[in-house]
Amino acid sequence: AQSVTQLDSQVPVFEEAPVELRCNYSSSVSVYLFWYVQYPNQGLQLLLKYLSGSTLVKGINGFEAEFNKSQTSFHLRKPSVHISDTAEYFCAVSDPGGYQKVTFGTGTKLQVIP
Amino acid sequence: GAVVSQHPSRVICKSGTSVKIECRSLDFQATTMFWYRQFPKQSLMLMATSNEGSKATYEQGVEKDKFLINHASLTLSTLTVTSAHPEDSSFYICSARLGQGARGYGYTFGSGTRLTVV
Numbered sequence: 167a168q169s170v171t172q173l174d175s176q177v178p179v180f181e182e183a184p185v186e187l188r189c190n191y192s193s194s195v196s197v198y199l200f201w202y203v204q205y206p207n208q209g210l211q212l213l214l215k216y217l218s219g220s221t222l223v224k225g226i227n228g229f230e231a232e233f234n235k236s237q238t239s240f241h242l243r244k245p246s247v248h249i250s251d252t253a254e255y256f257c258a259v260s261d262p263g264g265y266q267k268v269t270f271g272t273g274t275k276l277q278v279i280p
Numbered sequence: 281g282a283v284v285s286q287h288p289s290r291v292i293c294k295s296g297t298s299v300k301i302e303c304r305s306l307d308f309q310a311t312t313m314f315w316y317r318q319f320p321k322q323s324l325m326l327m328a329t330s331n332e333g334s335k336a337t338y339e340q341g342v343e344k345d346k347f348l349i350n351h352a353s354l355t356l357s358t359l360t361v362t363s364a365h366p367e368d369s370s371f372y373i374c375s376a377r378l379g380q381g382a383r384g385y386g387y388t389f390g391s392g393t394r395l396t397v398v
Contacts, residue, residue, distance in 0.1 A: 209389035272323045
């Protein structure tokens with residue numbers, strides 16, 4: 167079984183400041199890792215994903231994440247946030263085998279303060 | 281890119297009636313679709329996995345007779361909430377897997393359906 171933990175339910179940050187959203191996972195097998203963003207009453211949009219290779223993954227909207235196998239983490243970062251980044255962010259893990267179901271974390275609400 | 285169109289975006293129905301939610305893949309063939317339910321301020325909970333032409337696989341605790349899933353074609357999957365009750369009010373989201381597992385493009389999501397049962 168696999169699981170995802172997002173320790174921070176809410177992260178307030180001032181506009182143009184850097185931000186890190188934390189994600190830790192647990193799995194007995196290799197995993198694929200994802201970050202998604204959800205705006206109110208909308209579906210999910212993929213920000214970035216880690217499948218293999220370089221542990222530093224760059225995504226859309228200036229976000230990046232680093233896969234750390236020893237710490238089982240996949241934290242999301244952005245050096246300078248904008249008001250438009252205010253949204254809910256979900257970390258997710260997928261098992262490469264079987265039906266490859268995606269397990270989501272509980273989400274982190276990023277609140278950018280002007 | 282790959283787009284999944286989900287309709288309706290919002291629906292209000294009376295208790296005891298049934299509601300059908302559709303997800304269509306617009307520019308690709310969705311062999312596998314996932315249906316999620318999201319409670320306010322909570323994460324997405326996988327309800328079931330549907331494969332085209334076969335019965336859906338439901339997660340533990342999900343009533344298969346209440347949440348009917350049909351995946352009759354490679355471009356359409358439907359979720360029908362039968363005999364809806366207020367506790368079924370939620371945000372439902374479909375997702376299609378792209379490529380072979382996540383090695384392809386990953387997963388794409390519909391825009392969600394806000395169901396309110398009164």
